[in-house]
Amino acid sequence: MSTDRRRFGLALAGVALSGVAISPVACVKKRQPLRVWAMGLEGEALSAIAGDFEAQNPAIPVRVQALPWSAAHEKLLTAFAADNLPDIIALGNTWVPEFAALGALEPLNGRLSRSGIEPARWFDGARRSVTLDGQVLGVPWYVDTRLLFYRKDLLRKAGFDMPAQTWAGWDAQLAALSGARRGGKYGLLMPFAEYEPLVAFCLQVREPILIDSDTRGGFRQSGIRAAFAYAASLYQKGYAARLTHSEVTDVYSSFARGDFAFIITGPWNLAEFARRLQAGLQDQWGTAPLPGPEGAGISSAGGVSLCIPKASKSKDKAFRFIEYLCEPKQQADFYRTTSDLPADQSAWPLTGLMQDSRSRTFFDQLNRTRPPPQVPEWERIANEMVAALERVVRGITTLDAALKGLDEFAWTILAKRRAMLELKGVA
Amino acid sequence: MTSVRIFMREISPGHVFVAPAMFVLSVFFLMPVLGALVMSFTDFDLYALADLKNLRFIWLGNYISLLRTPLFWKAFGNTCYFALVGAPLSILVSLAMAMLLNVPGVGLKALYRTALFAPYVATLVAAAVIWRYMLDAQYGWLNQFLIALGLQPIDWLGNPHFSMSAIILFSVWKNFGYNMLILLAALQRIPDDLYEAARVDGAGSWERFIHVTLPGVAPSLWMVALLTIAGYFQLFAEPYVMTQGGPAQSTVSLLYFMYEDGFKWWNLGHASATAFILFAVLMGLSFLRPKSEEVFL
Numbered sequence: 001m002s003t004d005r006r007r008f009g010l011a012l013a014g015v016a017l018s019g020v021a022i023s024p025v026a027c028v029k030k031r032q033p034l035r036v037w038a039m040g041l042e043g044e045a046l047s048a049i050a051g052d053f054e055a056q057n058p059a060i061p062v063r064v065q066a067l068p069w070s071a072a073h074e075k076l077l078t079a080f081a082a083d084n085l086p087d088i089i090a091l092g093n094t095w096v097p098e099f100a101a102l103g104a105l106e107p108l109n110g111r112l113s114r115s116g117i118e119p120a121r122w123f124d125g126a127r128r129s130v131t132l133d134g135q136v137l138g139v140p141w142y143v144d145t146r147l148l149f150y151r152k153d154l155l156r157k158a159g160f161d162m163p164a165q166t167w168a169g170w171d172a173q174l175a176a177l178s179g180a181r182r183g184g185k186y187g188l189l190m191p192f193a194e195y196e197p198l199v200a201f202c203l204q205v206r207e208p209i210l211i212d213s214d215t216r217g218g219f220r221q222s223g224i225r226a227a228f229a230y231a232a233s234l235y236q237k238g239y240a241a242r243l244t245h246s247e248v249t250d251v252y253s254s255f256a257r258g259d260f261a262f263i264i265t266g267p268w269n270l271a272e273f274a275r276r277l278q279a280g281l282q283d284q285w286g287t288a289p290l291p292g293p294e295g296a297g298i299s300s301a302g303g304v305s306l307c308i309p310k311a312s313k314s315k316d317k318a319f320r321f322i323e324y325l326c327e328p329k330q331q332a333d334f335y336r337t338t339s340d341l342p343a344d345q346s347a348w349p350l351t352g353l354m355q356d357s358r359s360r361t362f363f364d365q366l367n368r369t370r371p372p373p374q375v376p377e378w379e380r381i382a383n384e385m386v387a388a389l390e391r392v393v394r395g396i397t398t399l400d401a402a403l404k405g406l407d408e409f410a411w412t413i414l415a416k417r418r419a420m421l422e423l424k425g426v427a
Numbered sequence: 428m429t430s431v432r433i434f435m436r437e438i439s440p441g442h443v444f445v446a447p448a449m450f451v452l453s454v455f456f457l458m459p460v461l462g463a464l465v466m467s468f469t470d471f472d473l474y475a476l477a478d479l480k481n482l483r484f485i486w487l488g489n490y491i492s493l494l495r496t497p498l499f500w501k502a503f504g505n506t507c508y509f510a511l512v513g514a515p516l517s518i519l520v521s522l523a524m525a526m527l528l529n530v531p532g533v534g535l536k537a538l539y540r541t542a543l544f545a546p547y548v549a550t551l552v553a554a555a556v557i558w559r560y561m562l563d564a565q566y567g568w569l570n571q572f573l574i575a576l577g578l579q580p581i582d583w584l585g586n587p588h589f590s591m592s593a594i595i596l597f598s599v600w601k602n603f604g605y606n607m608l609i610l611l612a613a614l615q616r617i618p619d620d621l622y623e624a625a626r627v628d629g630a631g632s633w634e635r636f637i638h639v640t641l642p643g644v645a646p647s648l649w650m651v652a653l654l655t656i657a658g659y660f661q662l663f664a665e666p667y668v669m670t671q672g673g674p675a676q677s678t679v680s681l682l683y684f685m686y687e688d689g690f691k692w693w694n695l696g697h698a699s700a701t702a703f704i705l706f707a708v709l710m711g712l713s714f715l716r717p718k719s720e721e722v723f724l
Contacts, residue, residue, distance in 0.1 A: 077476070077693060080476070101473060101474065101477060102473065102476060103477050104477075244585055244673040244674040376473055377692075387675070387676060390675050412496075416474055417474075
């Protein structure tokens with residue numbers, strides 16, 4: 001799998017970089033460079049930007065360490081346990097609640113109000129992702145969300161001009177694009193390994209996924225049940241193959257072959273599709289908002305934010321670097337090197353993003369996002385949600401039994417959170 | 428003073444020689460194990476990491492909640508399935524290969540022995556990645572082979588009914604070489620005159636196998652069986668690399684469950700309890716011995 005290969009390369013790079021980065025620590029004590037941890041490709045791109053920043057601010061040397069995504073979470077928790085967090089972490093938005101629960105992050109409200117950063121220009125989903133109990137714990141750096149990538153030619157051949165915006169309309173299109181009429185191929189690629197599409201469907205309905213101050217699951221509410229039933233029906237009606245993920249060897253070549261017409265994925269694939277699909281197909285793919293129950297639907301708010309750990313000894317310098325990174329001009333440059341979508345909306349016109357209809361769709365979708373429940377246990381619950389969906393689709397259990405099981409799972413997982421909130425007298 | 432003198436008189440050179448090893452063992456094994464045991468009685472988690480005041484002693488709470496966790500039982504069942512099917516299969520293959528290598532008059536024995544031992548020395552992760560490609564539902568050659576035979580291709584790693592079989596297949600291939608060498612050595616120790624005597628008495632090849640070969644290798648076979656089953660209970664890297672526990676959690680093993688619980692979700696109390704349950708199972712296994720000691724002679 002190509003992304004695996006990329007991650008593997010990054011992991012190697014991460015190891016190599018960490019080796020290089022750690023060695024000078026012992027000897028250079030007096031200058032105390034600003035330590036920055038960032039994940040993946042962005043971590044590598046950040047080193048170059050840090051060089052420019054150092055040239056303008058010789059008093060603030062910056063040392064960037066790139067962590068591979070796959071090892072980042074463990075490394076961050078271990079560093080917290082060892083009191084060794086850096087001065088800035090580029091934290092995935094879903095991890096912000098976790099590090100907030102650890103009390104590891106410095107609230108930035110005061111610094112933000114005195115700075116040139118305008119939180120009002122951030123995408124709403126990103127702003128809500130980093131705000132917990134009124135405290136802003138990070139500055140959104142880049143954003144992502146999931147929506148539809150699709151093959152225009154296949155859709156046209158099936159008799160549709162535009163991708164549908166509602167669940168029912170999309171059903172009709174998928175029915176035309178799946179099964180016997182296309183030689184047994186599927187309309188949609190949606191492997192079980194990713195929980196994001198299912199979570200996005202659940203975020204589209206009126207009821208919240210977790211209820212009572214996020215202390216228990218609300219999976220048996222009618223809306224959530226409908227979202228689950230809809231996701232399950234995509235497999236049960238034969239629109240999507242029952243794949244876990246390891247079987248999808250190369251998404252790009254199978255998209256090019258037309259093995260599927262739709263895929264729910266994120267902005268990093270804008271660049272990948274442009275690079276990997278052959279020239280003849282370049283006019284034949286597009287992006288579309290995620291269909292919702294009653295019209296273009298909500299998707300989940302993702303992205304990465306820059307956070308300052310409480311333990312940092314140079315918070316002011318760290319914030320100076322964050323301010324620099326989040327200037328619209330820098331965000332636009334950053335987009336050009338990494339193709340990550342800027343979190344600051346005013347950076348978008350500085351790039352070609354608003355002229356391109358594919359990225360324009362992302363702009364619209366980003367204005368229709370909602371963060372998933374902001375509890376440290378969330379990722380675990382989301383994993384269990386998709387595991388439950390898989391069991392339903394594979395006929396191991398019924399939908400209602402699975403939802404009841406999810407409520408019980410959430411009840412157990414959130415027990416400690418309930419106990420702690422009771423102590424504080426909240427719940 | 429007197430107590431020191433008595434102590435000095437009591438210790439023998441043997442104690443002194445064994446002391447460094449005992450010291451290392453207690454620092455790197457006993458103390459962590461005791462620590463984990465204490466931890467398994469607490470609800471050590473993310474919140475406790477933030478502030479030790481959030482740590483509560485819940486005594487057997489983790490164990491009770493584990494016994495009520497469906498995934499724990501699923502992992503337990505998967506692990507037993509893997510160990511109880513995989514280990515005998517692995518030993519059978521080892522024995523068969525050892526007997527083939529032991530046939531007199533076959534040339535290039537050293538070459539065969541090395542070739543058959545090679546999978547055991549290969550890096551597990553690298554081999555697992557290669558096998559993942561070979562087992563691929565669309566392009567893997569194992570399925571191409573099945574299609575060539577006119578059979579239905581099998582979605583090895585994507586179908587919950589076959590995923591564990593695929594992992595067993597891989598593990599048997601990966602591990603049989605080591606046991607093969609031990610059993611080969613045992614086979615070579617069986618005196619040829621025993622076979623000759625049996626042949627003179629009119630025993631066929633099956634009877635010679637049952638009455639000469641098996642008793643001859645029995646002591647080694649017991650040891651190999653114990654070590655293999657104990658090793659197979661610690662299944663982790665294969666599902667971690669090949670399936671990440673999927674599909675439909677059909678390849679989640681106890682250790683994989685513990686790893687996710689402890690190091691992904693940071694529920695160290697809960698994960699320690701899992702570790703001790705696995706420990707108890709393995710201790711129980713090591714008490715399994717043949718009733719008569721003669722087998723070991």
